[in-house]
Structure formats: structure tokens, C-alpha cells
Amino acid sequence: MSEDDSRGTPYAPHTAATTAAMLDAVGVDSEAALFDIPESVAFDADFDIPERSERETRSHVEEILGRNDDLTAFLGRGHYDHYVPSVVDDLAGRSEFLTSYTQYQPEIAQGFLQALFEYQSMLVELTGLGVANCSMYDAATALGEAATLSQRLRSVSGDRVLVPDLLRAGKRAVLDNYAGGPGLTVETYPTADGNVDLDALRGALDDDVAMVYAENPTVRGTIEEGLAAVGDAADAHDALFCLGTDPVAMALLEPPASVGADVVVGDASSLGTGTAYGFGLGLFVTREAYLRQVPGRLVGAAEDDSGRRAYTLTLQTREQHIRRERATSNICTNQAWVALRAAMHAAWLGPDGLVDLAESCVTRARDLAARIDEISGVRAPVHDRHHFREFVAHTDQPAEAIRADLAEEGYAVHAVGDHEIQICATETTERAVDGFVDALAEVAR
């Protein structure tokens, strides 16, 4: 294989001789003769896309990506960076996993099915709920799916979905699109000092509410203190209680089932993937009672002809390829490989490692907030709450200016209000913390 040879796609094995022989076998004299395209719609121009050798393509793409600035990101708000061990890349990158597809033939796809079954099981453990699917696209689409689920359940009536006023705008925008089809309206309820304002929520609740959504930790990193009461309030109006969280947080915080959550959504790519520009893994876990209404693929245990336990996709009559317009969702291609990675990472950590990681998310945020609070012109945390990974700080200077000045110094933070910045700390920013605090002290004056 010569690097700079160009005779078409490098990913087809045909030589000129085999192509000729194959055309002959088909009984045509050219490739063009195989296409049944009317002249009037045929394309006979060029895309004007140059072909490149692999080496050239790599340099080309690396050069483009090289234009990203090398910032140390103290960023979170739904996309988190945790250290991913090498063994995850290594194992998930095995081509038997990476280049396979949906397990339509389970007998030849046991490996992936078992890995997804294990992923589902870990989520069952973390949530305390009975049924986890094997992925949605991301947290936002999972939330959208939860809203449509609430609308399909006969035990729930009404067409309002209540979400906290602090919900991330992108997530809200996706939810609006999912809610529109079935005619749901999305409304916000207020938060108090970062957390659910229970009285206000109770006031907003009525029998026409189909679902109440809350997050723990919240988008501002605060840890909720009265979630069971939120669950009870939703319950009192036969509304579904949907909780947004992530697998690291669940390792430490109250299990969703024990606060009355009916559905758990969120982004599980906080395990196994690291920073990837918002590339997600929508987790979706719910009660066994709603099994027939679950969106997405489910892996179940089965038996094979030798009497041994095996795994298969199951309850497929919920899905689009069978149920079509009456399916529980349109999802087909999902994020299975991202789920594989998350499961590998969780297994690598084990319960000790995962709980340690979660505890460090609390202490890192606490310690950094305390250090930052010392800086003149900065007060942290703004909310008098416990925090997970991230917190909001008040700045006397305009937040936008602080953000920009910090970027000059090589650090990224969120500007979330006129005088509020948000800072996220995980083990991956550990070594940058001292420099960051100094830089903030410098620019915050």
C-alpha cells in the first residue's frame, strides 16, 4: 500500500482486474451502468473536496484542532472531566466492540450484550430503581423522553411539566422540543438559594402536572436537602417525579428511589469519557411498573439451547422497528459504546473507588470555595449549601471581565450572572489549583 497512491477509496480492496472481473460477472461493462439514476437528476460536477493521504489528512486535522487554545478548564455545568484510566481506552477500543452494531443476532454478540447488562445493573444499584435502559443520546434528550413517558402513563394525567428555573438553557430547549409533539407545556418553578423552593413548588403543583423535574446536584453544584418532600409533593398530585443526576454523584448522595424518584435521567459520560465537547451518555432508569413504556433498548438475561444463561435485546415491541408511530421513542442508534466505557470505568473504580471519587467531589469544591473566599473581591460559595464538584462565586468585578481575564491567564470558568462565576474542580484540575487561585486573586481585585 503506497501512501500517496490514489485510485479511489483506500477502504475497498478491489484491484482494476477484480473490478473488471466482477463487472463481467454482473454482465455490465462499467460501474456507471450499475446506477439506475435518471439523467435529469444525475450529478456530474465535483464536490471540490481534495483527496489526501492518511498522513496528510492527519496533519490537516491536527493543524485545525491545534487552533484550540490550551486552557485549564474549571468547567462543569453538565459536562465533567474525570480521569479515565488507560485500560478503558484499551479495552473499549477493541475492534470487536467498537466496530460492532446493535445486537440483532445475540448469539454472536454476547460480549457487548453482557457488558450492557452489567451497565444496566450498575445503574439499578445506584438508583435503587428496577429498570435501566442501555442509553439515550444525552441528559437533555433523556429528560425529553422522561416527559413523554409521563404523558403516556395512565396513572398520570395533565400536560404541564415543571422544571427548576435554574435549568441549563440547552437542556430546557431540548425538553421544549420533545414536549411539543405530545402537547406538553414546560413551566418553571423557583429555586431558593440554589435548591428547590419547596413552598413555591407546592404552589405551582396541581392535578394537571404530569411531571416534576429536579436535579441533584443542581446545575450550580448545590446538593439538595429535601428531595423526599419533592417526591411526596409530586406524588400528592399523581405527577411523575423525575430526578436528574449522574453516576458519580449517586455513589454518595441519597439513592433516587429512597426520595421517591420515578425516573432518573442524566449524563453518565462523567464516567469513561472525560471532556469531549458535550458528547454524552443519556442515562434512563425507571420503575419496573413502567417497563412497557420505557424508551430505548433493553438487554435481558435469557437462556440458550445449551441451558446456559445468555443475553439478548428484549421487549422490542416497544421500539420503532416494530411499533413504528406507536413506539415509545424514535431512538435507534444510541450511545452503547459510551455506556460500555462508563461501565468499564465504574468497574475499574469499584465501590470504594467510586465512593472516594464522589467524596472528593464534595471536598474539592468545599476546599476550593474556601480558598477563593479569602480573595478580596470574591465571595464563595454564593449558596449556603453543600456542593458537589462545582459552586458559584460572587465577584465584585463584572463576571464577564473576570472570565475573559482568566482566559488570558490560561484558565476557563463560567460566567453565570452579572457578578457570578461558576467553578468546577475535579482530580483533573488538581495540579492547576494553586495557579488558578493566584490568577483569580490577580484579576478579581
Added chain:
Amino acid sequence: MNYAQARWTDDDDRYEPLLSEKSSETVSTEDGPLPDDLTRDSLTLPDVSEPELARHYTRLSQTNYGVESGPFPLGSCTMKYNPSFTEDLAASPDAAVHPDQPTETTQGTLELLYRLQDYLGRIGGMDAVSLQPPAGAAGEFAGILVAKAYHEHNGEDRSEVLIPESAHGTNFASAAMAGYDVVSLAGDDDGRVDLDALEAAVGEETAALMLTNPNTLGLFERDIEAIAAIVHDAGGLLYYDGANLNALLGRARPGDMGFDVMHYNVHKTFATPHGGGGPGAGPIGVTDDLAPFLPAPRVAESRGGYEYVDPDRSIGKVHGFYGNWPVLLKAYAYIARLGDAGLADASAKAVLNANYLAEQIDYEIPFGPFHHEFVASAGEQDAADVAKRMLDYGVHPPTTKWPEIVPEALMTEPTEAESRRTLDQLAAAFDAVAGESDETLASAPESTAARRIDQVRAAREPRLSWQSLDE
């Protein structure tokens, strides 16, 4: 071909045990940094060492079949070879940026996305592209929402989406999710859209017709211009399902056929790995008229750099951040590697391979001329059993029992990645199975890691977690 997949059986006469069966531990979360009333009491999860973990997943991988294991002619899925170098690029530290980093510090990412928008526009003959949808079905949903917003903007309230019976299930589900009534169109005797049926079905309520071209039988909708005229005359829009675009690269473009909106199935046409079910990416392209309604945000050029803009009348968002970035990156690298000549050649070889393979097999193929895929009929045999038996010959079988217009359908898409020799082996597998008895088929497969799985029982008694196994 002789074949035996790895099969690990442990002393308890079961296959590779679950992680939880290998070792499990319960840890207490007391004495942590939070008050007890905010935390759980304990957590129970598998607890294995890294060497055990590596062996577990390596064994699991050995009981899984991918494109690099052997031929994978799964119809409609375009299981082509996934170039390795794109994985390296996706793993580059420069690609690991946080979505909330200010755009002036992520110019590389924006430039790559901008260039991909541009390339996809040229390839599809579309004026504007959004990269937001994270899979084909998400693209359909976004595209239909764009159509809906367009009609509403024009003061029209249309309630129906027309879809040929042979279309993919996601088309129906996506239209329904967007709030439309679905009208299913029967095909004509040649397996294509029946113009009379279409005429009869379109009207004031028609928001769009969703069409796959070549359709799921691999046939080009020759009357595409007439179809477009009928739909457009009724005030409807034409939606292109891009799942089969691998048949047409460089030979025909949806935009030139009269389509107003389309999705690209990046993980099919542009060779990003399917990852055991995903991730994919489903960018959508539209004509100028629909561009103001595209999902937010899009990448635009600005002052010598790039920025995000929300189209004026955007439908809003369909992904929480910016879509499936690593997948988009890999797709860009693939397109940049192949260029015009490579893309056109990929389609030519994909179509040649399908035609060559079809020529070799004994099963009847009722419809043609087909392009990158064909749908054979297993005739008196059960297509699902045929597929199981094919596994024993070391090949992945076709998609089965769909589209239903072909009895006992074997929907076969070899892709350009297979050599003539492999196609011959694949044909030999088809033909061997064609000559076998129902009993042989019913007891297949024998060579796979697991034997025939009882799916009926799995659905009747769902056990969806290791916690449910003891029940």
C-alpha cells in the same frame, strides 16, 4: 468457511460470569464529608482488580463480532470498514475541549465543524447544514420539526406526514414524536412509490413526505421529480432519509432531486464506528428556504474566525450541547481523506459489491435494479432461521424480515469494504444455507459463543439486571 467463536464456560456450567459474580463488595458511606441525611448508607458494586477487569472485557470482546471480525452485510446499516486513523484523531488532546469554553478559545473545533457543514452541504446538494442531531432518528425528528416550523411560519397548520410502507421504523416514530399523524403509503408493484397512491394521499394536510432513496429495497425512485412535484404542488415538503446515501456519492444529490430537508447518517456513509449500537451522528441539511429554522446553533464565519449563531427562527435545540462531537470529527477526517474521487469510488464499489453478490446467490431477489443493497427472499425458509444458520459459516447475516414487501426478507448490504473473495465466501454461506433442512436451521447456530437464544421467554419473564437474576 470454518468458524468457531470463542466460548468461555466456567465450572458452574455457565458462560463468562458477570462482574458481580466474580467479586462484589459493599462499602459504607458513613463518616464522609456530608451529613448522613444527605447520603446513602452503603454502595454495593463489583470489585475486581485491573488484571481481572482486563481479562473480563477481553473475553467479552472475543464473544462479539464486529466489522473487523468478518463480513457484516447488515442491510440498511452500512457496516463498512472504520479507518483506524480517525480514532487517533478523535483521541487527540486538542479535541478534548469543554463545550462551555468561550468560542474564541475553541476556534479549531469550530473550524472543523464549519468545514464539515460545508462538505456535507456539497455532498447532499443542500444550502445549509446543522450538525446537532446525535443520530439518524434524531436528525429525522429535527428535520420534521424544521418542516413544521416552516409551515407554521407560513401560517399553515398541516397535520400529516406521508411515509412509504417500506420505510424504516424511525421515520414513523419521528413524525409521531413531532406531533404528526402518520399516513402510510403502499408501494407499487415495482417496489417504488405509487404515484397514484401518492396523488390520492397528498393534500392540504400534508406537511411532508419522508423518502429513502435508493429506498429500502435498494431501488432508485426513478419518478423522484414527479414525486417532488406532487408533494410541492400540494404545499408539502420532501424529506430525505440519508441512510442509503452510500449508494449515491458523487452520482446524485438529494438537493438536486427536489428534497428540501435531509439527514446524513454519518456512522453509515462516513464510516464512523457503530460502537455496538452507537454513537452515531445525524446532521441535517436544508434548502435556503428552510435554513432559518435549523436547530441551534450553527457555525458561521466571522472576522477571520468562526462563531456560533442561532438561526433566526430556529426550532431550538435537539442536543444538550453540540451533538456527537467525536463522531463528527471522525466523519470529517474520513471525507477529507477520500475526497471527490474516493467518495465516488466508495459508492461505485458498494454498488458493484451488492450486484456481484446478488449474482452469486441462489435466493430469489424480486426487485431491481438495486444499488448498494438488495433484498432477497428466503422463500420457503424462515429468514430468521437462515440468519442464525449463516452465523455458523463465520459471516454476519443480513437484516431479516424487513422490508415486509419481500416475503422472508434478507436485506443485504455488503458495502465497498469486501473483496471479491470475501463476497464469494459470503455467497457460499448463503447457498449452503439455502440447501439445508428446516431442522438444521432450527438448531443453528452451533459455532457462536452462545447457542440459539430463547427470546420469547426473555421477553415474557424480563430479567434486566443482575439484581433480578435471584428473583
